Amino acid sequence: xxxxxxxxxxxxxxxxxxxxxxxxxxxxxxxxxxxxxxxxxxxxxxxxxxxxxxxxxxxxxxxxxxxxxxxxxxxxxxxxxxxxxxxxxxxxxxxxxxxxxxxxxxxxxxxxxxxxxxxxxxxxxxxxxxxxxxxxxxxxxxxxxxxxxxxxxxxxxxxxxxxxxxxxxxxxxxxxxxxxxxxxxxxxxxxxxxxxxxxxxxxxxxxxxxxxxxxxxxxxxxxxxxxxxxxxxxx
Ligand code: ATP
Numbered sequence: 001x002x003x004x005x006x007x008x009x010x011x012x013x014x015x016x017x018x019x020x021x022x023x024x025x026x027x028x029x030x031x032x033x034x035x036x037x038x039x040x041x042x043x044x045x046x047x048x049x050x051x052x053x054x055x056x057x058x059x060x061x062x063x064x065x066x067x068x069x070x071x072x073x074x075x076x077x078x079x080x081x082x083x084x085x086x087x088x089x090x091x092x093x094x095x096x097x098x099x100x101x102x103x104x105x106x107x108x109x110x111x112x113x114x115x116x117x118x119x120x121x122x123x124x125x126x127x128x129x130x131x132x133x134x135x136x137x138x139x140x141x142x143x144x145x146x147x148x149x150x151x152x153x154x155x156x157x158x159x160x161x162x163x164x165x166x167x168x169x170x171x172x173x174x175x176x177x178x179x180x181x182x183x184x185x186x187x188x189x190x191x192x193x194x195x196x197x198x199x200x201x202x203x204x205x206x207x208x209x210x211x212x213x214x215x216x217x218x219x220x221x222x223x224x225x226x227x228x229x230x231x232x233x234x235x
């Protein structure tokens with residue numbers, strides 16, 4: 001098992017945003033967390049990635065308890081969180097943005113190889129590697145944000161609303177990027193408002209309502225579920 005979250009509770013002051021949830025991610029999985037605004041999805045990702053202190057519960061990653069680790073240690077162990085609406089460094093060129101993603105690594109040769117691999121994935125980033133990141137289109141900036149995360153060599157990527165603000169064309173593009181990344185051995189938790197997109201990508205999913213998991217199942221089970229169809233798929 002890659003990740004195991006047990007009875008996780010997280011507070012913002014007095015507000016209990018996550019009320020004792022448990023979830024798992026196995027190797028070779030994309031898992032999605034669905035839910036309305038404010039359900040607590042981002043908070044779960046923040047807790048796993050060390051950005052938010054937990055109140056109680058346990059988080060295990062590759063057999064090691066990680067819920068008191070720093071963000072930097074978690075990145076080093078292979079957990080990388082792409083925040084909702086995360087931006088590029090607009091005044092730096094594309095390549096410098098990518099290299100920043102490797103800030104905790106010191107294997108120069110490995111970094112160079114990963115950069116080359118990213119340029120194969122995303123030829124447009126290679127073409128524009130000396131241009132300021134702020135001059136890229138919205139979709140290209142999203143590619144850069146994902147690529148920068150890949151430069152940390154994650155084993156588990158936490159993606160918060162990757163399709164947010166993108167045109168339908170770019171949403172398809174980002175979906176195929178996510179599939180490619182996964183084929184290359186990176187497992188993913190994806191939080192999305194676009195439930196159809198998320199369920200197309202994911203093998204399994206969890207549904208959160210006001211801090212609790214109210215439903216879980218395989219992609220097929222969730223796509224068939226009447227409540228999901230009504231609330232999230234607009235059927
Ligand atoms: P969204 O899609 O809107 O981001 P979400 O399911 O990711 O929704 P969270 O962002 O995790 O939900 O928020 C869960 C609850 O915690 C909400 O009630 C929200 O208002 C509250 N919350 C989130 N961040 C903070 C914060 N920094 N301070 C106080 N309350 C917060």
